[in-house]
Amino acid sequence: MQLTEMRPDFERADGVLAGVEPREWLFRGIVGGAALFVFVVIIAMIYELTRQAWPAIDAFGLGFLTSTTWNPPSEQFGAAPFIIGTLVTSSLALVLGTIIGVGSSLFLVEVAPRCVRLPVSYTVELLAAIPSVVYGLWGVFVLGPWIQHTAGPFIVRWFGWLPWVEGPALGVGVFEAVLILTIMILPTIVAISRDVIGAVPRSQREGILALGATRWEMVRIAVLPYARSGILGAAILGLARAIGETLAVALVIGNSTQVPDSIFSPAYTMASVIANQFREAENDMHVAALIYIGLLLLIITLLVNAGARLLVWRVTKGQITTVIE
Amino acid sequence: MAGDSPLRTPPKVAAPVVRPRARGAAAGAVSTDVRIRAEHVSVSYGDRRAIEDVTIDIHDRAVTAIIGPSGCGKSTLLRAFNRMNDLIPSARSTGRVEMDGVDVLGRNIDIVRLRRRVGMVFQKPNAFPMSIYENIAYGPRQHGQKRRARLDEIVESTLRRAALWDDVDDRLGASAVGLSGGQQQRLCIARALAVEPHVLLMDEPCSALDPIATLKIEDLMRDLARELTIVIVTHNMQQAARVSDYTAFMLAGEERIGRLVEFGLTDVLYTTPSDARTEEYITGRFG
Numbered sequence: 001m002q003l004t005e006m007r008p009d010f011e012r013a014d015g016v017l018a019g020v021e022p023r024e025w026l027f028r029g030i031v032g033g034a035a036l037f038v039f040v041v042i043i044a045m046i047y048e049l050t051r052q053a054w055p056a057i058d059a060f061g062l063g064f065l066t067s068t069t070w071n072p073p074s075e076q077f078g079a080a081p082f083i084i085g086t087l088v089t090s091s092l093a094l095v096l097g098t099i100i101g102v103g104s105s106l107f108l109v110e111v112a113p114r115c116v117r118l119p120v121s122y123t124v125e126l127l128a129a130i131p132s133v134v135y136g137l138w139g140v141f142v143l144g145p146w147i148q149h150t151a152g153p154f155i156v157r158w159f160g161w162l163p164w165v166e167g168p169a170l171g172v173g174v175f176e177a178v179l180i181l182t183i184m185i186l187p188t189i190v191a192i193s194r195d196v197i198g199a200v201p202r203s204q205r206e207g208i209l210a211l212g213a214t215r216w217e218m219v220r221i222a223v224l225p226y227a228r229s230g231i232l233g234a235a236i237l238g239l240a241r242a243i244g245e246t247l248a249v250a251l252v253i254g255n256s257t258q259v260p261d262s263i264f265s266p267a268y269t270m271a272s273v274i275a276n277q278f279r280e281a282e283n284d285m286h287v288a289a290l291i292y293i294g295l296l297l298l299i300i301t302l303l304v305n306a307g308a309r310l311l312v313w314r315v316t317k318g319q320i321t322t323v324i325e
Numbered sequence: 326m327a328g329d330s331p332l333r334t335p336p337k338v339a340a341p342v343v344r345p346r347a348r349g350a351a352a353g354a355v356s357t358d359v360r361i362r363a364e365h366v367s368v369s370y371g372d373r374r375a376i377e378d379v380t381i382d383i384h385d386r387a388v389t390a391i392i393g394p395s396g397c398g399k400s401t402l403l404r405a406f407n408r409m410n411d412l413i414p415s416a417r418s419t420g421r422v423e424m425d426g427v428d429v430l431g432r433n434i435d436i437v438r439l440r441r442r443v444g445m446v447f448q449k450p451n452a453f454p455m456s457i458y459e460n461i462a463y464g465p466r467q468h469g470q471k472r473r474a475r476l477d478e479i480v481e482s483t484l485r486r487a488a489l490w491d492d493v494d495d496r497l498g499a500s501a502v503g504l505s506g507g508q509q510q511r512l513c514i515a516r517a518l519a520v521e522p523h524v525l526l527m528d529e530p531c532s533a534l535d536p537i538a539t540l541k542i543e544d545l546m547r548d549l550a551r552e553l554t555i556v557i558v559t560h561n562m563q564q565a566a567r568v569s570d571y572t573a574f575m576l577a578g579e580e581r582i583g584r585l586v587e588f589g590l591t592d593v594l595y596t597t598p599s600d601a602r603t604e605e606y607i608t609g610r611f612g
């Protein structure tokens with residue numbers, strides 16, 4: 001009885017088939033053009049940043065990367081504190097976020113009953129939609145005081161013997177930035193790794209369980225190796241977000257141009273120093289130095305992406321893709 | 326190490342029974358010891374009952390074939406024997422499946438140990454994405470065998486038993502994923518044998534294979550049946566006739582609930598079925 005309704009669809013499908021060739025060219029033109037456009041934009045950005053940063057590049061050269069002096073009145077600029085701040089906060093957030101994210105994805109897929117899985121999944125995805133300034137304010141008003149009065153003293157008391165763990169906790173600093181970044185990248189990592197873990201074929205799970213494996217062995221042997229490349233991809237997206245995050249970090253990291261010597265020290269990241277100082281730059285050299293940092297940030301982002309791609313390629317090489325399910 | 330297990334039985338001397346290869350051998354030569362006794366087994370998925378009131382004796386050191394049309398609950402019954410249905414949250418089983426004097430459907434069963442006793446081979450080969458060696462060594466190692474020399478022995482002997490050794494002896498370190506479908510299926514059999522099961526459940530193990538690979542696996546099943554109990558689900562009635570000592574015929578009626586229609590020696594069931602529906606099915610008139 002539904003045949004009459006379906007007919008027009010068939011006809012339309014025929015029409016699409018007939019039109020395949022010109023559409024194919026149109027499609028190629030559009031995606032090719034888009035790819036070229038992205039490439040041109042990146043080149044133009046590098047060119048323009050280099051041009052505007054030139055006074056600083058000319059004056060400080062590559063020493064800019066290692067110098068720890070940041071003194072706008074005397075026009076002495078070095079980006080090391082910011083580079084260190086960015087690398088330290090984002091890599092720690094990456095490690096924490098991946099461990100927590102993969103752990104909770106495993107929980108959601110392997111353990112949680114349906115009535116828990118769905119609401120938790122939705123909530124986690126909702127977290128991705130919260131503007132970063134809200135995270136920043138939450139960091140300032142909730143997380144910061146908690147670390148200052150509760151978590152910080154506790155950690156210093158019991159783990160003070162570790163390197164880079166030294167009080168007092170101020171309520172702003174590297175630790176706060178790391179936690180905020182971890183929370184911000186979690187939705188990405190959870191959403192993707194939940195999907196790739198869920199996509200591990202049932203035949204693999206059953207195969208290992210039929211041998212008398214426990215659930216944990218199943219995860220270790222059958223699930224994680226299968227999901228590995230997808231999880232790496234998720235971590236990379238998280239890392240990219242952590243490196244570029246500006247506002248939330250600027251609110252909680254403490255904005256100190258000194259190189260941090262403890263996880264509770266205030267610090268700065270590349271993105272947040274640009275955001276904070278650009279408008280109030282004291283002289284032309286200050287502006288050029290900030291743009292130089294912007295250029296470095298762009299290059300670091302490109303390098304991280306290239307490195308990550310290489311890693312995914314090496315990890316997936318020669319396995320998994322050809323498994324017969 | 327599993328000496329105290331209720332699921333454990335004393336090791337048996339190999340092949341006290343002469344096994345007929347071809348149909349028509351004297352029925353008296355077939356083992357009559359019962360290995361698994363299923364009584365009034367019913368399984369439901371949610372509200373829907375898949376099989377009802379199945380009572381069947383699986384004989385030791387024999388091949389039992391389960392045949393029947395698609396959807397009649399063959400896999401469901403098979404997966405009740407090693408509690409694989411537990412993986413499906415909506416599945417509920419009732420009745421008894423007695424093995425070595427315990428009810429494996431019971432609450433206090435150590436499922437890990439049960440599945441070690443009752444191995445399973447699936448329809449699609451599911452080799453793990455690791456080396457051929459590791460695919461086999463994984464099980465024994467997990468169950469406490471850490472000595473490399475012993476693992477080497479296990480890998481070689483199980484690969485030989487699964488008739489795969491000659492194909493792969495020069496590339497044990499290569500990824501199992503590079504093997505052909507038939508080789509992968511034999512690898513899965515070797516993998517199941519490596520944990521020394523007493524029972525081997527096979528759910529349409531040849532349906533993804535070509536005729537030659539199928540024959541190899543059938544030969545293998547006959548060999549294995551000298552030492553262990555095999556239950557095979559198959560859609561291929563010739564295969565069931567070739568390979569099995571006992572055959573169970575299942576059918577889902579109008580209400581789509583699977584029931585056991587007839588069970589008996591393969592020779593008898595194929596030549597003089599006692600139920601008209603069995604006869605219709607094996608002569609190809611429905612299903």
Ligand SMILES: Nc1ncnc2c1ncn2[C@@H]1O[C@H](COP(=O)(O)OP(=O)(O)OP(=O)(O)O)[C@@H](O)[C@H]1O
Pocket residue numbers: 370375394395396397398399400401402413581583
């Ligand atoms: N995971 C499941 N959830 C819900 N219903 C299921 C599930 N697995 C099987 N069933 C239902 O149980 C019934 C028996 O299925 P089963 O897979 O045991 O049949 P089968 O005899 O093995 O069929 P086939 O020959 O096609 O493999 C079918 O009606 C099927 O729809």
Ligand SMILES: [Mg+2]
Pocket residue numbers: 399400401528558
């Ligand atoms: Mg089936």
